[in-house]
Amino acid sequence: MAASISLHLIGSAQLAARARVATSESRLVRWTLIFVAFLFLVFFLFMPLAIVFTSALSKGLSTYFAAFREPDALSAIRLTLLAAGIAVPLNLIFGIAASWAIAKFDFLGKSLLVTLIDLPFSVSPVVSGLIYVLLFGLQGLLGPWLAAHDIKIIFAVPGIVLATIFVTFPFVARELIPLIQAQGIEEEEAALTLGASGWQTFWRVTLPNIKWGLLYGVILCNARAMGEFGAVSVVSGHIRGRTNTMPLHIEILYNEYQFQAAFAVASLLALLALVTLIAKSAVEWKAKQENSQPHGRDLTPDHQGFLL
Amino acid sequence: MKRVSLMLALLFALSLSSAAQNVTLLNVSYDPTRELYQDYNAAFARYWKAKSGQTVNIQQSHGGSSKQARAVIDGLEADVVTLALAYDIDAISERAHLLPANWQSRLPNNSSPYTSTIIFLVRKGNPKQIKDWDDLVRPGIAIITPNPKTSGGARWNYLGAWGYAFKKNGGDENKAKEFMSKLYKNVPVLDSGARGATTTFVERGMGDVLIAWENEVLLGAKDLGQDKFDIVVPSISILCEPTVSLVDKVADKKGTRAVAQAYLEYLYSPEGQEIAAKRYYRPRSEAVARKYGNQFPKVKLFTLAEIIGDWQKTNKIHFADGGLFDQIYQPQ
Numbered sequence: 001m002a003a004s005i006s007l008h009l010i011g012s013a014q015l016a017a018r019a020r021v022a023t024s025e026s027r028l029v030r031w032t033l034i035f036v037a038f039l040f041l042v043f044f045l046f047m048p049l050a051i052v053f054t055s056a057l058s059k060g061l062s063t064y065f066a067a068f069r070e071p072d073a074l075s076a077i078r079l080t081l082l083a084a085g086i087a088v089p090l091n092l093i094f095g096i097a098a099s100w101a102i103a104k105f106d107f108l109g110k111s112l113l114v115t116l117i118d119l120p121f122s123v124s125p126v127v128s129g130l131i132y133v134l135l136f137g138l139q140g141l142l143g144p145w146l147a148a149h150d151i152k153i154i155f156a157v158p159g160i161v162l163a164t165i166f167v168t169f170p171f172v173a174r175e176l177i178p179l180i181q182a183q184g185i186e187e188e189e190a191a192l193t194l195g196a197s198g199w200q201t202f203w204r205v206t207l208p209n210i211k212w213g214l215l216y217g218v219i220l221c222n223a224r225a226m227g228e229f230g231a232v233s234v235v236s237g238h239i240r241g242r243t244n245t246m247p248l249h250i251e252i253l254y255n256e257y258q259f260q261a262a263f264a265v266a267s268l269l270a271l272l273a274l275v276t277l278i279a280k281s282a283v284e285w286k287a288k289q290e291n292s293q294p295h296g297r298d299l300t301p302d303h304q305g306f307l308l
Numbered sequence: 309m310k311r312v313s314l315m316l317a318l319l320f321a322l323s324l325s326s327a328a329q330n331v332t333l334l335n336v337s338y339d340p341t342r343e344l345y346q347d348y349n350a351a352f353a354r355y356w357k358a359k360s361g362q363t364v365n366i367q368q369s370h371g372g373s374s375k376q377a378r379a380v381i382d383g384l385e386a387d388v389v390t391l392a393l394a395y396d397i398d399a400i401s402e403r404a405h406l407l408p409a410n411w412q413s414r415l416p417n418n419s420s421p422y423t424s425t426i427i428f429l430v431r432k433g434n435p436k437q438i439k440d441w442d443d444l445v446r447p448g449i450a451i452i453t454p455n456p457k458t459s460g461g462a463r464w465n466y467l468g469a470w471g472y473a474f475k476k477n478g479g480d481e482n483k484a485k486e487f488m489s490k491l492y493k494n495v496p497v498l499d500s501g502a503r504g505a506t507t508t509f510v511e512r513g514m515g516d517v518l519i520a521w522e523n524e525v526l527l528g529a530k531d532l533g534q535d536k537f538d539i540v541v542p543s544i545s546i547l548c549e550p551t552v553s554l555v556d557k558v559a560d561k562k563g564t565r566a567v568a569q570a571y572l573e574y575l576y577s578p579e580g581q582e583i584a585a586k587r588y589y590r591p592r593s594e595a596v597a598r599k600y601g602n603q604f605p606k607v608k609l610f611t612l613a614e615i616i617g618d619w620q621k622t623n624k625i626h627f628a629d630g631g632l633f634d635q636i637y638q639p640q
Binding site: 133136137138139140143147150152154155237238239240241242252254255256257259 | 334339342367368369370371379381382383384385403404503504507511528531561
């Protein structure tokens with residue numbers, strides 16, 4: 001343990017030295033780069049965000065809140081929460097199971113499973129939606145059977161939940177796999193030799209070690225689940241008050257010339273994004289703090305950059 | 309525990325009894341009918357409550373006409389469809405067999421309770437002096453019109469232009485084709501639906517002229533400020549006949565045939581016609597048409613049958629893959 005900490009210290013000293021070398025560019029270059037990055041942020045991040053909120057509030061606070069009292073808006077918010085409420089826990093369970101299996105065991109088809117988990121990232125959301133139409137649509141593979149048994153999947157809530165699960169599939173697993181892999185299996189083996197059951201080992205040893213990474217994955221998963229547009233749009237059928245989620249409701253309002261109401265609902269999604277950002281930073285900070293304690297493991301989540 | 313199960317039983321009984329009193333219809337419609345059916349649904353619910361005692365709750369779904377037809381084919385459970393053109397309902401009959409092929413003969417006026425036509429919206433003061441279809445093909449004019457592959461309104465726009473060129477050139481198809489080719493060279497972007505095209509023109513400020521449904525233009529001009537746009541009515545234009553139909557198999561499965569049928573028939577009633585007129589659709593009823601006569605610009609109308617024939621033929625020649633539209637339109 002002590003050796004790993006000193007190694008870590010040496011590593012950071014080297015890094016710091018390299019950082020000094022990297023900034024030996026002229027002041028002009030440095031300031032130009034900072035200025036460009038700043039300008040980029042202003043134009044592509046702050047300005048749209050500001051426009052969302054100013055448009056939402058353009059007709060005053062009372063019309064702003066009126067946009068949420070509308071039954072269609074309420075139903076859209078409810079449906080969005082429902083879809084996320086189902087998709088996130090399912091992805092949580094799947095993510096833990098898959099990453100546990102992939103990181104701790106060797107089995108046939110492991111690399112195939114890893115590739116499959118990434119599939120929703122590489123496929124366009126529209127295609128993900130169409131997959132369900134081809135599968136469950138009336139002219140699709142399972143459609144006639146479903147219709148005969150009066151089971152509705154697409155153009156109904158189950159289809160929206162399915163599409164949401166599909167597009168958010170990789171978030172938790174992708175977050176956990178490198179983390180669990182980095183941990184190795186020594187602690188679990190120690191627990192097992194001391195007589196712990198498999199469940200106890202998972203609950204007392206594995207879970208505490210991965211909790212921050214897990215929370216981070218859940219936050220990202222939730223943000224995507226609530227914001228998804230493409231896949232959900234294809235399977236929704238756009239029935240007002242029944243199968244419209246918040247992003248779809250925003251589109252409808254916009255198309256009905258209700259720009260202020262559209263931006264009011266959009267501001268709710270933007271707020272969610274901000275909360276996500278804050279929660280994400282809090283989790284990262286907390287994880288780092290725990291790691292800097294002397295007996296903590298090295299869990300600094302370097303790999304997390306890949307999502308951003 | 310006992311109390312909970314009692315409550316559940318009560319709830320179940322309640323939901324059963326309310327199911328008998330309540331009926332839900334789904335009307336799958338096209339883009340610009342949002343305001344029309346908002347009003348009409350409320351009126352029909354009142355009428356039906358008085359007539360049968362049932363509370364009817366009508367749900368709406370809107371989008372590009374062909375896209376909506378596609379959704380019904382794929383299983384969107386519409387009790388009724390109210391789409392921009394007969395061809396889209398034909399497609400539902402052909403591909404999914406949800407309604408009989410002779411659906412169009414089941415209601416008066418070829419199942420088209422209201423009509424409209426195609427006119428232009430230009431920027432205030434008409435800076436490009438656009439007065440008729442001819443002016444659209446001048447170089448340097450930017451035209452906003454949606455994609456005829458996905459939008460019903462866009463097909464009527466296309467056919468309005470085609471009809472003008474066809475009639476002007478004494479039925480010479482090659483000359484008409486040349487005209488269309490010039491016209492679509494002036495189209496910078498094809499939106500997927502009529503409402504999207506209106507928003508492109510009005511909100512995003514693109515283009516010199518919007519070709520659109522008369523009802524959409526009249527409504528848009530009212531909603532979005534008369535001080536920014538002028539309406540231009542061409543010398544002649546096409547009579548657009550949006551059609552409605554019961555989706556038999558869905559209605560029978562849900563047990564809603566009677567109320568769904570009444571829903572469509574009531575569109576032809578004086579109240580239904582008046583609501584259509586108020587939302588800038590041309591009513592079929594002559595009495596209502598007279599009452600709202602001032603609202604609709606005078607324009608000489610020709611029908612699809614006069615210039616091409618029925619929708620099957622129209623689609624085959626103009627809009628099918630490799631058809632005339634594909635030949636003349638090259639994305640820039």
